[in-house]
Amino acid sequence: MLAAYAVSQSADDPLSGLEVGERPDPEPRDGWVVVDLKTCALNHHDVWSLRGVGLPADRLPMVLGCDGAGVDPDGNEVLVHAVVPSDGWQGDETLDPRRTLLSELHDGTLATKVAVPRANLVPKPAELSWEQAACLPTAWLTAYRMLFTNAGVQPGGTVLVHGAAGGVATALVQLGSAAGLRVWVTSRDEAKGEQAVALGADRAFGSGERLPERVDAVMETVGAATWSHSVNSLRPGGTIVISGATSGDAPAKAELTKIFFKQLRVVGSTMGTRDELQRLASFVVASGIEPLVDSVVPLANAREGFARMVEGQVTGKVVFTT
Numbered sequence: 084m085l086a087a088y089a090v091s092q093s094a095d096d097p098l099s100g101l102e103v104g105e106r107p108d109p110e111p112r113d114g115w116v117v118v119d120l121k122t123c124a125l126n127h128h129d130v131w132s133l134r135g136v137g138l139p140a141d142r143l144p145m146v147l148g149c150d151g152a153g154v155d156p157d158g159n160e161v162l163v164h165a166v167v168p169s170d171g172w173q174g175d176e177t178l179d180p181r182r183t184l185l186s187e188l189h190d191g192t193l194a195t196k197v198a199v200p201r202a203n204l205v206p207k208p209a210e211l212s213w214e215q216a217a218c219l220p221t222a223w224l225t226a227y228r229m230l231f232t233n234a235g236v237q238p239g240g241t242v243l244v245h246g247a248a249g250g251v252a253t254a255l256v257q258l259g260s261a262a263g264l265r266v267w268v269t270s271r272d273e274a275k276g277e278q279a280v281a282l283g284a285d286r287a288f289g290s291g292e293r294l295p296e297r298v299d300a301v302m303e304t305v306g307a308a309t310w311s312h313s314v315n316s317l318r319p320g321g322t323i324v325i326s327g328a329t330s331g332d333a334p335a336k337a338e339l340t341k342i343f344f345k346q347l348r349v350v351g352s353t354m355g356t357r358d359e360l361q362r363l364a365s366f367v368v369a370s371g372i373e374p375l376v377d378s379v380v381p382l383a384n385a386r387e388g389f390a391r392m393v394e395g396q397v398t399g400k401v402v403f404t405t
């Protein structure tokens with residue numbers, strides 16, 4: 084099968100370890116099925132894997148990718164849920180200490196086929212195009228859990244989203260505004276901030292800019308570069324939900340005093356459950372959201388999409404077609 088896979092890792096030159104070419108077809112284990120993928124999508128996770136973060140070198144070569152949509156062996160159109168629990172795990176799979184994401188232990192979705200546990204299949208709503216469907220399982224699921232499970236905000240509340248143009252960030256803007264939240268964004272780039280406003284954000288600010296009032300929750304994926312701004316932007320008792328640290332995970336100031344003095348909550352968030360993915364898909368359809376797609380590229384040209392992400396040019400999701 085055709086696949087985009089990691090053969091080596093480099094912190095400074097992630098594209099040097101990326102190959103796009105033939106890999107053996109997947110062989111399903113007991114309780115697993117092979118999905119013929121129609122579309123798959125890129126996440127920063129795939130760049131981290133090529134940089135050597137989260138993917139041990141002794142597991143290479145590894146097919147990359149956590150996002151995919153396709154057809155199961157019974158002919159059903161499905162989304163692929165990327166969180167794989169350990170054998171016998173019961174309950175919220177994101178809390179399984181031995182869970183992995185596709186492409187961490189088992190080959191991922193940037194391919195024409197992927198093997199997954201049968202329980203990881205979610206029906207694809209007919210209303211979603213294949214390109215839109217591939218956006219949901221990772222960045223969009225993460226955004227859904229951040230906003231609706233972990234932020235503790237209600238319609239009418241205000242949330243701040245950093246790094247306006249990213250995959251998770253655009254999902255936060257589209258989901259939050261559809262749910263009646265006032266969404267403010269920051270970006271390093273004024274044009275990207277304006278795009279977020281066109282997408283449903285109420286206002287856009289520059290990175291680090293003082294806000295006109297404090298917010299109920301901050302959605303943090305940028306990390307070190309925005310951490311102080313996150314802490315300073317919250318009202319007392321507010322919540323930072325953190326699911327990523329694109330700019331690094333060691334901020335110059337940890338802001339511990341402000342965190343306890345303002346009685347802030349800091350909540351870690353990773354991916355979501357299969358049930359949350361199913362509810363996300365229903366919400367996207369019911370509210371008429373069209374996930375923002377940056378570009379659609381044939382899988383054979385996957386390197387182009389990776390380069391756009393490494394260079395920080397992406398607005399929304401990069402989708403690959405098989």
Ligand SMILES: NC(=O)c1ccc[n+]([C@@H]2O[C@H](COP(=O)([O-])OP(=O)(O)OC[C@H]3O[C@@H](n4cnc5c(N)ncnc54)[C@H](OP(=O)(O)O)[C@@H]3O)[C@@H](O)[C@H]2O)c1
Nearest residue numbers: 127246247248249250251270271308326327329330353354
């Ligand atoms: N925990 C989880 O389950 C989970 C799931 C998905 C993603 N993540 C993590 O969340 C992060 C975002 O993922 P993604 O797929 O959305 O990535 P992405 O599409 O590449 O977006 C990253 C965004 O971060 C902003 N950014 C990058 N460097 C920055 C800096 N130095 N200062 C300020 N802003 C910066 C950029 O926004 P502007 O250009 O607008 O400033 C960029 O659009 C990644 O670190 C990823 O690993 C975690």
